[in-house]
Amino acid sequence: MKFDFKKITEELIPVFDTAGLESINLYKKGLKIEIKEDGSPVSNGDLKVNDLISKKIKELTPEIPIISEETVNIKVKNKNSIFWLIDPIDGTKEYISGKDEYTLNAALVVNKKPVIGLVGVPKKNQLFFSYGAGKSFVRQNGTEEVISCKKKNKRTSIIAVSSSNKPSEIIMDKLKEYKVSSITKVASSYKFCLIADGTFDIYAAKERANEWDYAAGHAIAENAGAIITTLDKKPFLYGKEDYKNPSLLILRSKNLND
Secondary structure, eight states: OOOOHHHHHHHHHHHHHHHHHHHHHHHHHOOOEEEOTTSOEEEHHHHHHHHHHHHHHHHHOTTSOEEETTTOOTTSOOOOSEEEEEEEEEOHHHHHTTOSOOEEEEEEEETTEEEEEEEEEGGGTEEEEESSTTOEEEEETTEEEEOOOOOSTTOOSOEEEESSSSOOHHHHHHHHHTTOOEEEEOOTTHHHHHHHTTSOSEEEEOSOSBHHHHHHHHHHHHHTTOEEEOTTSOBOOOOOTTOBOOOEEEESSSSTTO
């Protein structure tokens, strides 16, 4: 199968804009919330975004299976070498509570690597997307720019992003290895994008979440120049039968002082 990754990505951008606005409108109207079997919440906003993005992907690539957080049967093993991963709203708790760091996510995985990634951040009016090495972009307030993990500002300190205010001892030890001077908590896959655009230098995490939580942000950060591995420096790959993520280490560059 031969695909035009750039064309597919560009044709998905409008639906991400539409789905992002829809997520905001549904929140304003008052969300309908249910609790899933795993104890996590899901809202009608998650489901609507999932429907909009999935429908467009089916139009563009009808032959490629879609694995979405909201429709996946976790008991069925993933045997695909090419597939879409969708997390319609990553950071559902943030979304439900009216915060602005939730994201809309879709990634195309080919031979264990995410090659396309789109991450919408509706409340910040941002859309990050990528379709190949050196081809990561952010659209914001009508402008589009290439992002390349280049350090933002002329700071001399090394700063980490984390999903927790108090990372575990294992993670703190890893951050000390890289002489991190401060840690900022950020929710959802937005963390990946903030490394891709040079806001932060490093993100380390123990085994957590599922492949659809990471894949879109992974594509954007890695294609922008980030180095992404497990904590023990093994390749971070997708297409595991149970969708579970291993540990994660994202470095903005080889030399974080650059």
